[in-house]
Amino acid sequence: MAAKTPASPPSPVAEFERSLDELEQLVQKMEQGEQSLDESLAAYERGVSLYRQCQSALEQAEQRVRLLADPTQPEAAQEFSGDVD
Known part of the structure; x- marks a missing residue:
């Protein structure tokens, strides 16, 4: 029997798709x-709640882009490093 590794948290893209x-x-x-x-x-x-999660994920993606x-642009880096609610 193989040892189970702890599940890694879903990626933001996967989480967005699941919520959508x-x-x-x-x-x-x-x-x-x-x-x-x-x-x-x-x-x-x-x-x-799901709408807000999707909106937050889209805002984070926009900041990354x-x-x-x-x-x-240093302000883009500062925005990205901060948490988005």
Whole structure:
């Protein structure tokens, strides 16, 4: 039996894709209109959370692109090194 190595955290791209897929599934379920009010509210709350995660990942990607496009811009490097909520 092979020893299991600890799972590495998912890459930001993989995490973005997972969140986006889950968000799309939630939207499809809500559009069908077959959920109770409680289920719809819970799905909406989860959807808002997923939307924010996706938005944050996109902002981080944009900062990385800016840094790569013009590494002489110190403000781009400072923005990238900071955490994005």
